Amino acid sequence: MKLPITPCLWFNREAEAAARHYVSIFDQARITGISHYPDTGQETHGMPAGTVLTVEFELRGRPFTALNGGPLFKFNEAASLQVFCETQEELDYYWQRLGEGGDPAAQQCGWLKDRYGLSWQITPSMLPPMMKDPDPARVKRVMAAFMPMKKLDIEALKRAYAQH
Known part of the structure; x- marks a missing residue:
């Protein structure tokens, strides 16, 4: 095995x-x-x-x-753990719980750093398919919507994706 x-x-x-x-x-x-x-x-x-x-x-x-292992190595953003969420409520829960005691300055585009310095991506499950859409205008709108966000807003991403 x-x-x-x-x-x-x-x-x-x-x-x-x-x-x-x-x-x-x-x-x-x-x-x-x-x-x-x-x-x-x-x-x-x-x-x-x-x-x-x-x-x-x-x-x-x-x-x-x-x-x-001792103080020799520290976490950095080169590796992170992704948590995919179906709803805004679920996303808000993980954002709040994992972010408690973390570094607020490290929050951007759905990423946060927890109290131990580990980076997490709290991501709506519908975001990866949006970013793979064959329509480059849709991808551009979604990217423009989430880049300034700290915690991701599912409804705002859906609106950006659906715009014509």
Whole structure:
């Protein structure tokens, strides 16, 4: 059996708190395992024995690993997680919950940065098909509508798409 490809998210020492935070936000979400640093290898990893090493969790049935790897690496916008939403209510919920304690300056075009520095794209599920429309004028109008937005507005995107 081939195991799924699983994103591993590097945290300084907040892996368990982050995983529990994410699991509290999403449906079909759960912690599936926690491992701890042993008393060996401390000269390399620098973590006290018993400190959480990894937290395995699922969001909407997809596996993730959170790793307490220390302060060496930080998240940046080169990688983000997309959350596709069917309704404005759902989009508003994820925008608010994932954005709590995050960086308001990093909010643009449906992107936000959470309290741990991880970037998320809170995206209406109808946006990707709109952006693939064969009519370049429609694509241009939708792009012009969402570029100045922080949190995306589904009705405004629909209006831009439907304009003649």
